[in-house]
Structures are given as structure tokens and as C-alpha cells.
Amino acid sequence: MTATLLIAGLGYTGRAVATAARDAGFAVLATARDPAGRSAPGGVALIPFAEAAAALPDATHLLVTAAPGEAGDPLLALCADAIAAAPALRWIGYFSTTGVYGDRQGGSVDETTPPAPGSPRTLRRVEAEQNWAAMANDHRAVDVIRLAGIYGPGRSAFDDLRAGTARRIDRPGQKFSRIHVDDIAGGTLASIATATGGVRILNFADDEPAPSADVIAHAASLLGIAPPPLIPFDEARRGMSPMALSFWSENRIVRSEGTRAALRRPWRFPSYREGLEAILAAETGA
Numbered sequence: 001m002t003a004t005l006l007i008a009g010l011g012y013t014g015r016a017v018a019t020a021a022r023d024a025g026f027a028v029l030a031t032a033r034d035p036a037g038r039s040a041p042g043g044v045a046l047i048p049f050a051e052a053a054a055a056l057p058d059a060t061h062l063l064v065t066a067a068p069g070e071a072g073d074p075l076l077a078l079c080a081d082a083i084a085a086a087p088a089l090r091w092i093g094y095f096s097t098t099g100v101y102g103d104r105q106g107g108s109v110d111e112t113t114p115p116a117p118g119s120p121r122t123l124r125r126v127e128a129e130q131n132w133a134a135m136a137n138d139h140r141a142v143d144v145i146r147l148a149g150i151y152g153p154g155r156s157a158f159d160d161l162r163a164g165t166a167r168r169i170d171r172p173g174q175k176f177s178r179i180h181v182d183d184i185a186g187g188t189l190a191s192i193a194t195a196t197g198g199v200r201i202l203n204f205a206d207d208e209p210a211p212s213a214d215v216i217a218h219a220a221s222l223l224g225i226a227p228p229p230l231i232p233f234d235e236a237r238r239g240m241s242p243m244a245l246s247f248w249s250e251n252r253i254v255r256s257e258g259t260r261a262a263l264r265r266p267w268r269f270p271s272y273r274e275g276l277e278a279i280l281a282a283e284t285g286a
Helices: 012-023 049-058 074-085 120-133 157-163 181-194 212-223 233-239 242-248 257-263 272-284
Strands: 004-008 027-032 044-048 061-064 091-097 141-147 149-151 168-170 178-180 198-204 230-232
Touching: 004 012, 004 049, 012 027, 012 044, 012 181, 027 049, 044 049, 049 074, 074 120, 091 120, 091 181, 120 141, 141 181, 149 181, 157 212, 157 272, 168 212, 168 233, 178 181, 178 272, 181 198, 181 257, 198 257, 212 272, 230 233, 233 242
Parallel strands: 004 027, 004 061, 027 044, 061 091, 091 141, 141 198, 149 178, 168 230
Antiparallel strands: none
């Protein structure tokens, strides 16, 4: 029987996983709210989100990338019973966020650290994690995959620099964890390959948390341009959106040694340096 991966939500990360899974020999289906207005990678079947339940009897693996709303997780609201009863389903992956760890004032967290959500958005994430974890049983593994800041082709400091919107905000002691989208895809396939049952917490975060100003400066140097000037945080915050302010209000270092050991693979891009260099090489054909 061909392994069949159903991806609930074909966004930026969903597309990367879909392509990697297809290349690895999976039959891949993905949902979209409006399939007529979306495209999927070649060889990936796109179905309406409302029809996800109909695809579950044949699915051996399920990846959930859609974020919960105020009413909870959208896929569980649509077809929780069908998921629980899916006969061939042996692995569920749930893309959560490292934001569930909350503010640690620069301290470290790892896979064993209890969540401490500090916003309604991350509270909903923790609730969704718990609801997905409850889907595990003796024959079905659930991996709760907490993603750090996502970057990759089309979503990196290069794009902000070229658009003239990059801002190097200076806040001493503030570091952010991040993960390249290709490591999300590769890590997800490794999650599937190493799952043995039960629930795992996995942190997808690279090995070098860093100030965003350093990342922008490195990207500028790779482009051969001068970096934007540093802006003190107290000055920059006056123009921030509520979401950005929430982002900057928390300071933590996310460790992933346990995840790398569980997946038996290192990150392909262990820091933003390797990740940015690979993005630029792909863009320029170098």
C-alpha cells in the first residue's frame, strides 16, 4: 500500500513538505479553502478543505498546518470523529509554534519545558496541541512540532532589503530562534520515519539564535550593500503593529538537541548564515 500523506493547509510550509513527500514516494493530497484559486506542486492533489473527511479513510499520514482560530482547531471542528476512526492513519503531525513557551527573559527552553503561553493566540495553540495529542493511541503516533521563526526562498531578509522595508532594530540581549523551510520539510519526513507511537514534542529551531539585526546585516553583506542603520527599540516600537509588539515582547532561546537526536538528523542549515547563503545561491543560480 502506498503511503498517503494528507496535508491540511497548503501554505508556505505545507507546500515545502508536500514537494519533499512527493519526491520521497508518498501519494500527497492537500486541502485549500478555495482550490480553484490555488495551485499545487506537480503530482500533489488539491482538494477542498470541506472534503478532508472523505480523504481520511485512505490516509496513512496527516499533517496539520492550519492555525486554530477563536473557535478552535478548524480540522478537528470539521472531522474529529473521522480522524479518530481513520483505519490506516498511523502518524499525525501538528505544526505548532515555539511561541507556546512564552517569555523566558532570554532563558533557554527545550522539548521538556512546559508551555507558558502569554497571549490568546498561543493559548489557543496549547489547547490545539492537547487536542491533537489526544488522538494518539497504540497504533498512531502524534508529533507536536513547534516551529521557530520560519524563513526561506521568498521569505527572508533579502526580500525585505530589496523592498526597502528591512529595519535593524537594536535591543541588547534579544535573540530570536528560526528555522529554514527546507529543514521543516526534511524534519517532517524524519518525524514520520522515526515515529514509533505515542506523543512527541519536537522543536524545529536551528542551532544559533541571533538578533534580527545581525541576520539583516549578514544578508546585506551577501548582497554587497550597506545594511540599514540600527534603530533603538524604544524608537522602533512606536510604529509596530500589535502582532510585532507581541513578537518583540518575548525573549527566549529555543534548544533542539532532543529533537535532532530523536530524528537522527542534523539541521541542513544550522544557522541563518548557511540558510541565507543557500537562498541567494538558488536565486542567482550560483
